[in-house]
Amino acid sequence: MKIKKISHIGLAVADLEPVRRMYTELLGLPLDHEEMLGELKIAFVPVGQTNLELVQSTDPEGVMAKYVAKKGEGIHHIALEVEDIHQAVEELKAKGMEMIDQKPRPGAHGATIAFLHPRATHGVMIELVEPGHSD
Secondary structure, three states, X not given: OOEEEEEEEEEEOOOHHHHHXXXXXXXXXXXXXXXXXXXXXXXXXXXXXXXXXXXXXXXXXXXXXXXXHHHOOEEEEEEEEEOOHHHHHHHHHHOOOOEOOOOOEXXXXXXXXEEEOHXXXXXXXXXXXXXXXXX
C-alpha cells in the first residue's frame, strides 16, 4: 500500500454556512466547491496541498447529524490519499485491520473511499481516498 499524502481533514459541522463563512471570509481561504453526497452537504476549503472538508448532514437522523449531536462539531476524520484503494483495503484486511467499509465505495469529489474503524486505529477515524480520474 502506498500512502501519498494527507488528502483532507473532515470536519463535522451542524450548519455548513457559518462555518464556510468563517474559513472563507474571516480566514481568507478559498472555497474550492460544494456538493451533495446523499444526505451530506460538503464544502472543500483548500489549505496548501490539503483540503478541509466541511460536512453537514441534511437529515436530522443522518450519520453526521448523530455524530454532531453526540460529540459536537470538530474533527471527524483524517483522509489519507492512496495510490490503489482496492489493493490498500485488501492489504489492510489481510493484516487484520477492522474496516467500516469492507470494499471501497464512491465518495465526494469523484473519489473512491473506505473507512478504517476507529476501534482499530486508537480512536482516530481514518479514511482512505483514491482521487477520481479525469477522462
